[in-house]
Amino acid sequence: MTITEADFEFISSVVRAESAIVLERGKEYLVESRLLPVAKESGHPTIADLIKQLRRSPMGPLRGQVIEAMTTNETSFFRDVHPFHALSDTVLPELIRARAAERSLNIWSAASSSGQEAYSIAMLVSDALVGQPGWRVRLLATDISQQMLDRTTSGLYSQLEVNRGLPAQRLVKHFTRQGTHWQVNEDLRRMVECRLLNLDAAWPMMPSMDVIFLRNVLIYFDIPTKQRILARVRSLLRPDGYLFLGGAETTLNLDAGFERVQIGNAPAYRLRSEGKTA
Ligand SMILES: C[S@@+](CC[C@H](N)C(=O)[O-])C[C@H]1O[C@@H](n2cnc3c(N)ncnc32)[C@H](O)[C@@H]1O
Incomplete structure:
Protein backbone atom coordinates (compact mmCIF):
# COMPACT_ATOMS: atom_id res chain seq x y z
CA MET A 1 0.00 0.00 0.00
CA THR A 71 11.55 10.48 15.44
CA THR A 72 14.80 8.73 14.55
CA ASN A 73 16.38 7.46 17.75
CA GLU A 74 19.56 5.96 16.34
CA THR A 75 22.36 6.29 18.91
CA SER A 76 25.16 4.33 20.56
CA PHE A 77 27.67 4.54 23.39
CA PHE A 78 30.62 6.84 22.58
CA ARG A 79 29.12 7.49 19.15
CA ASP A 80 31.81 8.65 16.68
CA VAL A 81 34.41 8.37 19.50
CA HIS A 82 36.28 11.65 18.79
CA PRO A 83 33.98 14.07 20.68
CA PHE A 84 34.31 11.81 23.72
CA HIS A 85 38.13 11.77 23.46
CA ALA A 86 37.99 15.57 23.24
CA LEU A 87 35.82 15.64 26.34
CA SER A 88 38.01 13.36 28.45
CA ASP A 89 41.43 14.54 27.24
CA THR A 90 40.91 18.30 26.93
CA VAL A 91 37.53 19.72 27.88
CA LEU A 92 36.94 18.09 31.28
CA PRO A 93 40.50 18.65 32.61
CA GLU A 94 40.30 22.30 31.49
CA LEU A 95 36.86 22.90 32.99
CA ILE A 96 37.70 21.10 36.22
CA ARG A 97 40.67 23.47 36.62
CA ALA A 98 38.54 26.50 35.73
CA ARG A 99 35.73 25.52 38.13
CA ALA A 100 38.02 24.54 41.03
CA ALA A 101 36.49 27.20 43.29
CA GLU A 102 32.81 26.53 42.59
CA ARG A 103 33.26 22.74 42.19
CA SER A 104 30.25 22.47 39.95
CA LEU A 105 29.71 21.33 36.36
CA ASN A 106 26.58 21.54 34.23
CA ILE A 107 26.42 19.35 31.15
CA TRP A 108 23.50 18.94 28.75
CA SER A 109 22.86 16.05 26.40
CA ALA A 110 20.12 17.60 24.26
CA ALA A 111 18.17 15.12 22.12
CA SER A 112 19.65 12.30 24.15
CA SER A 113 17.52 9.51 22.67
CA SER A 114 17.77 6.34 24.80
CA GLY A 115 20.58 7.74 26.95
CA GLN A 116 23.77 6.18 25.61
CA GLU A 117 25.22 9.66 24.97
CA ALA A 118 24.44 10.91 28.49
CA TYR A 119 25.82 7.76 30.14
CA SER A 120 28.96 7.90 27.98
CA ILE A 121 29.51 11.44 29.27
CA ALA A 122 28.72 10.34 32.84
CA MET A 123 31.41 7.62 32.67
CA LEU A 124 34.02 10.17 31.55
CA VAL A 125 32.99 12.70 34.20
CA SER A 126 33.17 10.06 36.89
CA ASP A 127 36.69 9.09 35.71
CA ALA A 128 37.77 12.73 35.58
CA LEU A 129 36.61 13.40 39.15
CA VAL A 130 38.15 10.32 40.78
CA GLY A 131 39.79 11.39 44.03
CA GLN A 132 38.14 14.82 43.93
CA PRO A 133 35.17 14.68 46.30
CA GLY A 134 32.61 17.43 46.74
CA TRP A 135 31.86 18.20 43.09
CA ARG A 136 28.27 18.81 42.10
CA VAL A 137 27.68 17.51 38.60
CA ARG A 138 24.39 18.09 36.88
CA LEU A 139 24.05 16.08 33.70
CA LEU A 140 20.79 16.85 31.99
CA ALA A 141 19.44 14.40 29.37
CA THR A 142 16.51 15.76 27.38
CA ASP A 143 14.49 14.53 24.43
CA ILE A 144 11.12 15.10 22.81
CA SER A 145 10.30 11.42 23.24
CA GLN A 146 8.96 10.25 26.60
CA GLN A 147 9.61 6.64 25.57
CA MET A 148 13.29 7.45 25.06
CA LEU A 149 13.47 9.27 28.41
CA ASP A 150 11.88 6.29 30.15
CA ARG A 151 14.55 4.08 28.63
CA THR A 152 17.24 6.49 29.80
CA THR A 153 15.83 6.54 33.34
CA SER A 154 15.78 2.73 33.45
CA GLY A 155 19.42 2.59 32.28
CA LEU A 156 18.71 -0.85 30.78
CA TYR A 157 20.45 -1.85 27.56
CA SER A 158 20.42 -5.03 25.52
CA GLN A 159 23.53 -7.05 24.73
CA LEU A 160 23.39 -5.67 21.19
CA GLU A 161 23.30 -2.10 22.48
CA VAL A 162 26.25 -2.54 24.84
CA ASN A 163 28.18 -4.25 22.05
CA ARG A 164 27.94 -1.01 20.07
CA GLY A 165 30.73 1.30 21.18
CA LEU A 166 31.06 0.38 24.84
CA PRO A 167 34.53 -0.94 25.73
CA ALA A 168 34.41 -4.20 27.72
CA GLN A 169 36.20 -2.73 30.74
CA ARG A 170 33.61 0.06 30.97
CA LEU A 171 30.79 -2.49 30.78
CA VAL A 172 32.29 -4.43 33.67
CA LYS A 173 32.96 -1.28 35.70
CA HIS A 174 29.69 0.59 35.25
CA PHE A 175 26.98 -1.98 34.46
CA THR A 176 25.27 -4.87 36.23
CA ARG A 177 23.69 -7.78 34.39
CA GLN A 178 19.90 -7.89 34.70
CA GLY A 179 18.69 -11.08 32.96
CA THR A 180 19.22 -10.56 29.24
CA HIS A 181 20.05 -6.87 29.72
CA TRP A 182 22.69 -4.73 31.37
CA GLN A 183 21.81 -1.91 33.74
CA VAL A 184 23.89 1.21 34.31
CA ASN A 185 24.99 1.29 37.95
CA GLU A 186 23.13 3.56 40.33
CA ASP A 187 25.91 6.12 40.81
CA LEU A 188 25.78 7.04 37.11
CA ARG A 189 21.98 6.81 36.94
CA ARG A 190 21.82 9.29 39.83
CA MET A 191 24.09 11.68 37.93
CA VAL A 192 21.74 11.82 34.90
CA GLU A 193 18.55 13.87 35.19
CA CYS A 194 15.96 13.21 32.45
CA ARG A 195 13.53 15.83 31.20
CA LEU A 196 11.10 16.12 28.32
CA LEU A 197 12.19 19.02 26.12
CA ASN A 198 11.20 20.01 22.62
CA LEU A 199 14.13 21.99 21.24
CA ASP A 200 11.76 24.08 19.14
CA ALA A 201 9.33 24.97 21.94
CA ALA A 202 9.73 26.86 25.20
CA TRP A 203 12.64 25.54 27.26
CA PRO A 204 12.30 25.09 31.02
CA MET A 205 14.63 27.00 33.32
CA MET A 206 18.09 25.53 32.97
CA PRO A 207 21.42 26.52 34.49
CA SER A 208 24.16 27.95 32.27
CA MET A 209 25.95 25.02 30.68
CA ASP A 210 29.65 24.18 30.64
CA VAL A 211 29.24 21.57 27.91
CA ILE A 212 26.39 20.94 25.49
CA PHE A 213 26.07 17.87 23.32
CA LEU A 214 23.54 18.69 20.59
CA ARG A 215 24.35 15.86 18.27
CA ASN A 216 22.55 14.39 15.30
CA VAL A 217 19.32 16.30 15.71
CA LEU A 218 19.80 19.65 13.89
CA ILE A 219 19.98 17.64 10.65
CA TYR A 220 16.23 17.05 10.87
CA PHE A 221 15.32 20.76 10.99
CA ASP A 222 15.09 23.56 8.44
CA ILE A 223 17.56 26.48 8.49
CA PRO A 224 15.45 28.99 10.49
CA THR A 225 14.80 26.31 13.13
CA LYS A 226 18.51 25.44 13.37
CA GLN A 227 19.26 29.17 13.75
CA ARG A 228 16.64 29.65 16.46
CA ILE A 229 17.96 26.68 18.41
CA LEU A 230 21.63 27.66 18.03
CA ALA A 231 20.86 31.19 19.24
CA ARG A 232 19.26 29.76 22.37
CA VAL A 233 22.13 27.32 22.87
CA ARG A 234 24.51 30.27 22.60
CA SER A 235 22.74 32.14 25.37
CA LEU A 236 22.87 29.07 27.62
CA LEU A 237 26.54 28.20 27.08
CA ARG A 238 29.07 29.68 29.51
CA PRO A 239 31.70 31.91 27.88
CA ASP A 240 34.38 29.24 28.25
CA GLY A 241 32.04 26.32 27.51
CA TYR A 242 31.98 23.87 24.63
CA LEU A 243 29.32 22.77 22.15
CA PHE A 244 29.55 19.46 20.29
CA LEU A 245 27.47 18.81 17.20
CA GLY A 246 27.02 15.69 15.07
CA GLY A 247 29.46 14.83 12.28
CA ALA A 248 27.13 16.20 9.59
CA GLU A 249 26.26 19.36 11.53
CA THR A 250 27.92 22.75 11.87
CA THR A 251 27.21 26.31 13.03
CA LEU A 252 28.93 27.62 9.90
CA ASN A 253 26.67 29.92 7.86
CA LEU A 254 24.03 29.55 10.54
CA ASP A 255 25.31 31.39 13.58
CA ALA A 256 28.31 33.72 13.51
CA GLY A 257 28.37 33.80 17.32
CA PHE A 258 30.20 30.46 17.40
CA GLU A 259 33.69 29.65 16.32
CA ARG A 260 34.85 26.18 15.40
CA VAL A 261 37.84 24.78 17.24
CA GLN A 262 39.56 21.49 16.56
CA ILE A 263 40.25 19.26 19.55
CA GLY A 264 42.20 16.24 18.36
CA ASN A 265 39.97 14.74 15.67
CA ALA A 266 36.77 16.39 16.92
CA PRO A 267 35.38 19.74 15.90
CA ALA A 268 33.85 21.67 18.78
CA TYR A 269 32.22 25.09 18.94
CA ARG A 270 32.95 27.93 21.35
CA LEU A 271 31.46 31.36 21.82
CA ARG A 272 33.22 33.84 19.60
CA SER A 273 34.80 36.54 21.72
CA GLU A 274 33.49 40.08 21.19
CA GLY A 275 34.93 41.92 18.26
CA LYS A 276 35.67 38.87 16.12
CA THR A 277 33.48 38.20 13.10
CA ALA A 278 32.69 35.03 11.18
C1 LIG B 1 19.38 10.47 16.02
S1 LIG B 1 18.94 10.74 17.70
C2 LIG B 1 20.46 11.42 18.32
C3 LIG B 1 20.79 10.87 19.68
C4 LIG B 1 22.15 11.31 20.23
N1 LIG B 1 22.21 12.75 20.40
C5 LIG B 1 23.28 10.82 19.35
O1 LIG B 1 23.90 11.65 18.68
O2 LIG B 1 23.53 9.62 19.33
C6 LIG B 1 17.88 12.17 17.54
C7 LIG B 1 17.01 12.43 18.75
O3 LIG B 1 16.42 13.72 18.60
C8 LIG B 1 15.15 13.70 19.18
N2 LIG B 1 14.37 14.83 18.65
C9 LIG B 1 13.82 14.99 17.42
N3 LIG B 1 13.19 16.17 17.33
C10 LIG B 1 13.36 16.79 18.54
C11 LIG B 1 12.94 18.03 19.07
N4 LIG B 1 12.21 18.90 18.34
N5 LIG B 1 13.29 18.34 20.32
C12 LIG B 1 14.03 17.48 21.07
N6 LIG B 1 14.44 16.29 20.63
C13 LIG B 1 14.12 15.93 19.36
C14 LIG B 1 14.60 12.33 18.80
O4 LIG B 1 13.55 11.92 19.66
C15 LIG B 1 15.85 11.46 18.90
O5 LIG B 1 15.92 10.81 20.13
Whole structure:
Protein backbone atom coordinates (compact mmCIF):
# COMPACT_ATOMS: atom_id res chain seq x y z
CA MET A 1 0.00 0.00 0.00
CA THR A 2 1.26 3.49 -0.79
CA ILE A 3 0.41 6.55 1.23
CA THR A 4 -1.53 9.21 -0.72
CA GLU A 5 0.00 12.60 -1.36
CA ALA A 6 -2.64 14.28 0.81
CA ASP A 7 -2.02 11.89 3.71
CA PHE A 8 1.74 12.37 3.42
CA GLU A 9 1.31 16.16 3.48
CA PHE A 10 -0.96 15.89 6.51
CA ILE A 11 1.49 13.72 8.45
CA SER A 12 4.38 16.00 7.47
CA SER A 13 2.50 19.04 8.77
CA VAL A 14 1.61 17.35 12.08
CA VAL A 15 5.21 16.16 12.60
CA ARG A 16 6.61 19.57 11.73
CA ALA A 17 4.20 21.40 14.03
CA GLU A 18 5.02 19.14 16.97
CA SER A 19 8.74 18.52 16.56
CA ALA A 20 10.10 20.82 13.80
CA ILE A 21 11.24 17.67 11.97
CA VAL A 22 11.04 18.23 8.21
CA LEU A 23 9.75 15.31 6.14
CA GLU A 24 10.55 16.10 2.55
CA ARG A 25 8.88 14.53 -0.48
CA GLY A 26 10.53 11.19 -1.10
CA LYS A 27 10.21 10.19 2.57
CA GLU A 28 6.86 8.46 1.97
CA TYR A 29 8.51 5.06 2.52
CA LEU A 30 9.74 6.25 5.93
CA VAL A 31 6.29 7.42 6.98
CA GLU A 32 4.79 4.12 5.86
CA SER A 33 7.33 1.94 7.62
CA ARG A 34 7.13 3.96 10.85
CA LEU A 35 3.34 4.24 10.94
CA LEU A 36 2.53 0.62 10.13
CA PRO A 37 3.33 -0.60 13.67
CA VAL A 38 1.35 2.35 15.13
CA ALA A 39 -1.66 1.38 12.97
CA LYS A 40 -1.38 -2.25 14.10
CA GLU A 41 -0.99 -1.39 17.78
CA SER A 42 -3.91 1.05 17.74
CA GLY A 43 -6.22 -1.40 15.96
CA HIS A 44 -6.37 0.32 12.57
CA PRO A 45 -6.34 -2.10 9.63
CA THR A 46 -4.33 0.26 7.40
CA ILE A 47 -2.21 3.40 7.63
CA ALA A 48 -4.98 5.23 5.75
CA ASP A 49 -7.42 4.30 8.54
CA LEU A 50 -4.95 5.50 11.15
CA ILE A 51 -4.55 8.84 9.37
CA LYS A 52 -8.31 9.17 8.95
CA GLN A 53 -8.70 8.80 12.71
CA LEU A 54 -5.91 11.33 13.33
CA ARG A 55 -7.66 13.81 11.03
CA ARG A 56 -10.92 13.25 12.96
CA SER A 57 -9.22 13.77 16.29
CA PRO A 58 -5.97 15.63 15.58
CA MET A 59 -5.25 16.40 19.22
CA GLY A 60 -6.10 12.90 20.48
CA PRO A 61 -3.67 10.27 21.79
CA LEU A 62 -2.66 9.15 18.29
CA ARG A 63 -0.85 12.44 17.74
CA GLY A 64 1.81 11.64 20.35
CA GLN A 65 2.22 8.09 19.05
CA VAL A 66 2.75 9.34 15.52
CA ILE A 67 5.39 11.85 16.65
CA GLU A 68 7.18 9.18 18.70
CA ALA A 69 7.15 6.89 15.68
CA MET A 70 8.52 9.53 13.34
CA THR A 71 11.55 10.48 15.44
CA THR A 72 14.80 8.73 14.55
CA ASN A 73 16.38 7.46 17.75
CA GLU A 74 19.56 5.96 16.34
CA THR A 75 22.36 6.29 18.91
CA SER A 76 25.16 4.33 20.56
CA PHE A 77 27.67 4.54 23.39
CA PHE A 78 30.62 6.84 22.58
CA ARG A 79 29.12 7.49 19.15
CA ASP A 80 31.81 8.65 16.68
CA VAL A 81 34.41 8.37 19.50
CA HIS A 82 36.28 11.65 18.79
CA PRO A 83 33.98 14.07 20.68
CA PHE A 84 34.31 11.81 23.72
CA HIS A 85 38.13 11.77 23.46
CA ALA A 86 37.99 15.57 23.24
CA LEU A 87 35.82 15.64 26.34
CA SER A 88 38.01 13.36 28.45
CA ASP A 89 41.43 14.54 27.24
CA THR A 90 40.91 18.30 26.93
CA VAL A 91 37.53 19.72 27.88
CA LEU A 92 36.94 18.09 31.28
CA PRO A 93 40.50 18.65 32.61
CA GLU A 94 40.30 22.30 31.49
CA LEU A 95 36.86 22.90 32.99
CA ILE A 96 37.70 21.10 36.22
CA ARG A 97 40.67 23.47 36.62
CA ALA A 98 38.54 26.50 35.73
CA ARG A 99 35.73 25.52 38.13
CA ALA A 100 38.02 24.54 41.03
CA ALA A 101 36.49 27.20 43.29
CA GLU A 102 32.81 26.53 42.59
CA ARG A 103 33.26 22.74 42.19
CA SER A 104 30.25 22.47 39.95
CA LEU A 105 29.71 21.33 36.36
CA ASN A 106 26.58 21.54 34.23
CA ILE A 107 26.42 19.35 31.15
CA TRP A 108 23.50 18.94 28.75
CA SER A 109 22.86 16.05 26.40
CA ALA A 110 20.12 17.60 24.26
CA ALA A 111 18.17 15.12 22.12
CA SER A 112 19.65 12.30 24.15
CA SER A 113 17.52 9.51 22.67
CA SER A 114 17.77 6.34 24.80
CA GLY A 115 20.58 7.74 26.95
CA GLN A 116 23.77 6.18 25.61
CA GLU A 117 25.22 9.66 24.97
CA ALA A 118 24.44 10.91 28.49
CA TYR A 119 25.82 7.76 30.14
CA SER A 120 28.96 7.90 27.98
CA ILE A 121 29.51 11.44 29.27
CA ALA A 122 28.72 10.34 32.84
CA MET A 123 31.41 7.62 32.67
CA LEU A 124 34.02 10.17 31.55
CA VAL A 125 32.99 12.70 34.20
CA SER A 126 33.17 10.06 36.89
CA ASP A 127 36.69 9.09 35.71
CA ALA A 128 37.77 12.73 35.58
CA LEU A 129 36.61 13.40 39.15
CA VAL A 130 38.15 10.32 40.78
CA GLY A 131 39.79 11.39 44.03
CA GLN A 132 38.14 14.82 43.93
CA PRO A 133 35.17 14.68 46.30
CA GLY A 134 32.61 17.43 46.74
CA TRP A 135 31.86 18.20 43.09
CA ARG A 136 28.27 18.81 42.10
CA VAL A 137 27.68 17.51 38.60
CA ARG A 138 24.39 18.09 36.88
CA LEU A 139 24.05 16.08 33.70
CA LEU A 140 20.79 16.85 31.99
CA ALA A 141 19.44 14.40 29.37
CA THR A 142 16.51 15.76 27.38
CA ASP A 143 14.49 14.53 24.43
CA ILE A 144 11.12 15.10 22.81
CA SER A 145 10.30 11.42 23.24
CA GLN A 146 8.96 10.25 26.60
CA GLN A 147 9.61 6.64 25.57
CA MET A 148 13.29 7.45 25.06
CA LEU A 149 13.47 9.27 28.41
CA ASP A 150 11.88 6.29 30.15
CA ARG A 151 14.55 4.08 28.63
CA THR A 152 17.24 6.49 29.80
CA THR A 153 15.83 6.54 33.34
CA SER A 154 15.78 2.73 33.45
CA GLY A 155 19.42 2.59 32.28
CA LEU A 156 18.71 -0.85 30.78
CA TYR A 157 20.45 -1.85 27.56
CA SER A 158 20.42 -5.03 25.52
CA GLN A 159 23.53 -7.05 24.73
CA LEU A 160 23.39 -5.67 21.19
CA GLU A 161 23.30 -2.10 22.48
CA VAL A 162 26.25 -2.54 24.84
CA ASN A 163 28.18 -4.25 22.05
CA ARG A 164 27.94 -1.01 20.07
CA GLY A 165 30.73 1.30 21.18
CA LEU A 166 31.06 0.38 24.84
CA PRO A 167 34.53 -0.94 25.73
CA ALA A 168 34.41 -4.20 27.72
CA GLN A 169 36.20 -2.73 30.74
CA ARG A 170 33.61 0.06 30.97
CA LEU A 171 30.79 -2.49 30.78
CA VAL A 172 32.29 -4.43 33.67
CA LYS A 173 32.96 -1.28 35.70
CA HIS A 174 29.69 0.59 35.25
CA PHE A 175 26.98 -1.98 34.46
CA THR A 176 25.27 -4.87 36.23
CA ARG A 177 23.69 -7.78 34.39
CA GLN A 178 19.90 -7.89 34.70
CA GLY A 179 18.69 -11.08 32.96
CA THR A 180 19.22 -10.56 29.24
CA HIS A 181 20.05 -6.87 29.72
CA TRP A 182 22.69 -4.73 31.37
CA GLN A 183 21.81 -1.91 33.74
CA VAL A 184 23.89 1.21 34.31
CA ASN A 185 24.99 1.29 37.95
CA GLU A 186 23.13 3.56 40.33
CA ASP A 187 25.91 6.12 40.81
CA LEU A 188 25.78 7.04 37.11
CA ARG A 189 21.98 6.81 36.94
CA ARG A 190 21.82 9.29 39.83
CA MET A 191 24.09 11.68 37.93
CA VAL A 192 21.74 11.82 34.90
CA GLU A 193 18.55 13.87 35.19
CA CYS A 194 15.96 13.21 32.45
CA ARG A 195 13.53 15.83 31.20
CA LEU A 196 11.10 16.12 28.32
CA LEU A 197 12.19 19.02 26.12
CA ASN A 198 11.20 20.01 22.62
CA LEU A 199 14.13 21.99 21.24
CA ASP A 200 11.76 24.08 19.14
CA ALA A 201 9.33 24.97 21.94
CA ALA A 202 9.73 26.86 25.20
CA TRP A 203 12.64 25.54 27.26
CA PRO A 204 12.30 25.09 31.02
CA MET A 205 14.63 27.00 33.32
CA MET A 206 18.09 25.53 32.97
CA PRO A 207 21.42 26.52 34.49
CA SER A 208 24.16 27.95 32.27
CA MET A 209 25.95 25.02 30.68
CA ASP A 210 29.65 24.18 30.64
CA VAL A 211 29.24 21.57 27.91
CA ILE A 212 26.39 20.94 25.49
CA PHE A 213 26.07 17.87 23.32
CA LEU A 214 23.54 18.69 20.59
CA ARG A 215 24.35 15.86 18.27
CA ASN A 216 22.55 14.39 15.30
CA VAL A 217 19.32 16.30 15.71
CA LEU A 218 19.80 19.65 13.89
CA ILE A 219 19.98 17.64 10.65
CA TYR A 220 16.23 17.05 10.87
CA PHE A 221 15.32 20.76 10.99
CA ASP A 222 15.09 23.56 8.44
CA ILE A 223 17.56 26.48 8.49
CA PRO A 224 15.45 28.99 10.49
CA THR A 225 14.80 26.31 13.13
CA LYS A 226 18.51 25.44 13.37
CA GLN A 227 19.26 29.17 13.75
CA ARG A 228 16.64 29.65 16.46
CA ILE A 229 17.96 26.68 18.41
CA LEU A 230 21.63 27.66 18.03
CA ALA A 231 20.86 31.19 19.24
CA ARG A 232 19.26 29.76 22.37
CA VAL A 233 22.13 27.32 22.87
CA ARG A 234 24.51 30.27 22.60
CA SER A 235 22.74 32.14 25.37
CA LEU A 236 22.87 29.07 27.62
CA LEU A 237 26.54 28.20 27.08
CA ARG A 238 29.07 29.68 29.51
CA PRO A 239 31.70 31.91 27.88
CA ASP A 240 34.38 29.24 28.25
CA GLY A 241 32.04 26.32 27.51
CA TYR A 242 31.98 23.87 24.63
CA LEU A 243 29.32 22.77 22.15
CA PHE A 244 29.55 19.46 20.29
CA LEU A 245 27.47 18.81 17.20
CA GLY A 246 27.02 15.69 15.07
CA GLY A 247 29.46 14.83 12.28
CA ALA A 248 27.13 16.20 9.59
CA GLU A 249 26.26 19.36 11.53
CA THR A 250 27.92 22.75 11.87
CA THR A 251 27.21 26.31 13.03
CA LEU A 252 28.93 27.62 9.90
CA ASN A 253 26.67 29.92 7.86
CA LEU A 254 24.03 29.55 10.54
CA ASP A 255 25.31 31.39 13.58
CA ALA A 256 28.31 33.72 13.51
CA GLY A 257 28.37 33.80 17.32
CA PHE A 258 30.20 30.46 17.40
CA GLU A 259 33.69 29.65 16.32
CA ARG A 260 34.85 26.18 15.40
CA VAL A 261 37.84 24.78 17.24
CA GLN A 262 39.56 21.49 16.56
CA ILE A 263 40.25 19.26 19.55
CA GLY A 264 42.20 16.24 18.36
CA ASN A 265 39.97 14.74 15.67
CA ALA A 266 36.77 16.39 16.92
CA PRO A 267 35.38 19.74 15.90
CA ALA A 268 33.85 21.67 18.78
CA TYR A 269 32.22 25.09 18.94
CA ARG A 270 32.95 27.93 21.35
CA LEU A 271 31.46 31.36 21.82
CA ARG A 272 33.22 33.84 19.60
CA SER A 273 34.80 36.54 21.72
CA GLU A 274 33.49 40.08 21.19
CA GLY A 275 34.93 41.92 18.26
CA LYS A 276 35.67 38.87 16.12
CA THR A 277 33.48 38.20 13.10
CA ALA A 278 32.69 35.03 11.18
C1 LIG B 1 19.38 10.47 16.02
S1 LIG B 1 18.94 10.74 17.70
C2 LIG B 1 20.46 11.42 18.32
C3 LIG B 1 20.79 10.87 19.68
C4 LIG B 1 22.15 11.31 20.23
N1 LIG B 1 22.21 12.75 20.40
C5 LIG B 1 23.28 10.82 19.35
O1 LIG B 1 23.90 11.65 18.68
O2 LIG B 1 23.53 9.62 19.33
C6 LIG B 1 17.88 12.17 17.54
C7 LIG B 1 17.01 12.43 18.75
O3 LIG B 1 16.42 13.72 18.60
C8 LIG B 1 15.15 13.70 19.18
N2 LIG B 1 14.37 14.83 18.65
C9 LIG B 1 13.82 14.99 17.42
N3 LIG B 1 13.19 16.17 17.33
C10 LIG B 1 13.36 16.79 18.54
C11 LIG B 1 12.94 18.03 19.07
N4 LIG B 1 12.21 18.90 18.34
N5 LIG B 1 13.29 18.34 20.32
C12 LIG B 1 14.03 17.48 21.07
N6 LIG B 1 14.44 16.29 20.63
C13 LIG B 1 14.12 15.93 19.36
C14 LIG B 1 14.60 12.33 18.80
O4 LIG B 1 13.55 11.92 19.66
C15 LIG B 1 15.85 11.46 18.90
O5 LIG B 1 15.92 10.81 20.13
